[in-house]
Amino acid sequence: MGIEGPFWRAIAVFRIASLGYAAVLLLQAGGYAHPVIGWAVIGVMAAWTAASTYAYSIVAWRGWWLLTMDLLVSAGCLLATPFVQGPTATIGTMPITATWVAAPVLAWGVYGGRRTGAVAAALMSVADLWLRGVRGVDLSAVPVNGAVLMFLAGIVIGHVARLAKQAEERMQRAIEIEAAGRERERLARDIHDSVLQVLALVQRRGAEIGGEAAELGRLAGEQEAVLRELVRSAPRPDRATGPRRRLIPSRRPPAAAVPWTDLSAALRRYGSAQVTVAAPADPVQLAPRTVDELTAAVGNALDNVRRHCGAAARAWILVENETDRVVVTVRDDGPGIPAGRLEAAAADGRLGVSQSIRGRVADLGGGVTILSSAEGTEIEMWVPAGLS
Structure with a gap:
């Protein structure tokens, strides 16, 4: 009524x-x-x-x-x-x-x-x-x-x-604005995880191969820059343009209608000679959507380690199942993040930390803490325990 x-x-x-x-x-x-x-x-x-x-x-x-x-x-x-x-x-x-x-x-x-x-x-x-x-x-x-x-x-x-x-x-307008903002951030994360990373890879590999591949790499780099600018400068829901009238419906099933998923098993696939995964022996059971988002956030953190610290850099993933929350920590032995680097990256449309990590965890009701020094960087992500 x-x-x-x-x-x-x-x-x-x-x-x-x-x-x-x-x-x-x-x-x-x-x-x-x-x-x-x-x-x-x-x-x-x-x-x-x-x-x-x-x-x-x-x-x-x-x-x-x-x-x-x-x-x-x-x-x-x-x-x-x-x-x-x-x-x-x-x-x-x-x-x-x-x-x-x-x-x-x-x-x-x-x-x-x-x-x-x-x-x-x-x-x-x-x-x-x-x-x-x-x-x-x-x-x-x-x-x-x-x-x-x-x-x-x-x-x-x-x-x-x-x-x-x-x-x-x-x-009602505030609810629509918030929903539009969340949908925009989700799309930006998806674009960063797929299109932008592929374009960056094509640009890097093209420059390494040379010849016609170098030209393809150059074009991919130009398109990456254009797409990043579009993502960065897209009208935000708090501007005068208002929210989009039609939101893209979520394709995820309701949380209550899906079974539990083990977070530890999902993160162990990142284990390698350079990445060590430490998780509890018992399954860390969370909702599938929570596991998917945390896994994607950890994947972005590891991509940043390889990109900025080199292929030989070591990384450690630690999973802690506390009473009321689950904590995932990603630590590396790189040179650390220079002061102001994250703010500048967000302003340039590089969403690896601001959206693909912070945004994902914030949507799950959790938080992210980043500590960086000359000995390395530590990213701590936590989410509420249970089917959240």
Whole structure:
């Protein structure tokens, strides 16, 4: 039902309470000359209370035809007051509808805002004043407290309802922006893990082979630079352009519908003469998506070791299964990361650390700590334990 749902439920409660109040007044027979007609009017009010409550609960039925019918029925019950009270009723006698006539004013305010709420209050007040004028009452002596209260109710409720709608729209837009940002980061990681690395490999191998392969390598290098710039300069969701209207649906199955996966087994495939993997003897069981993302993050960390430290550099992978989290540490014996290198790489569209490592782990609800010195670099990644 959205943010409007509580408003319509509150109006329904107000109708029922006002109907009970009108019935109590009639039961006391204070100033009512024809109580039988009064009970007939109460019956009409009760029937419309039930019908309008049901009609307003259906979003597709909320429209000006229902609002107009609501106002007409309420005004009709109000104008039936002389037939119930008789000609001897005093000025201070409560109309047969009592406070029940304020319900359509509230409904108009919730549906259309403070202006439409004020219009409904004006129409209902005109009906009340016309009723008193027909009965020969001196209008200058008629108290206007009821009309003022209806105006205030229509304007205030309409204003609050409009603010609530705007807040809901902004919340929905924020959700869309966040979803668009996450999808953009995921695509950027996928591009880095596949296309950009292949282009970089073609460029490097082409330069080593020479000849026509060198030209292919040069072209691959140019395309890599262009693609990195596109990834880096793509409109972010917090800019004025807003999120994309259509997001690419996730192809991953729900976490609860898939079995556990052993993280240690997935990381042992990185073991080699240069890479040592140390993991607990017992399986470190996590959701398949978590294992896939952590494995890809570790793979990017090892790619950075080979690229920046050389093929002879040693690396160590340590897996720790703690009580509430799983920690994966990748350490190397390279020269370390120069100060400002990671920030400059992210600004140039090189997403190996900022997205393929930090972004992946952040999406899993974890964190990354990077310690670097002249003796090597240590990247610690942790994620919550369990099917996260």
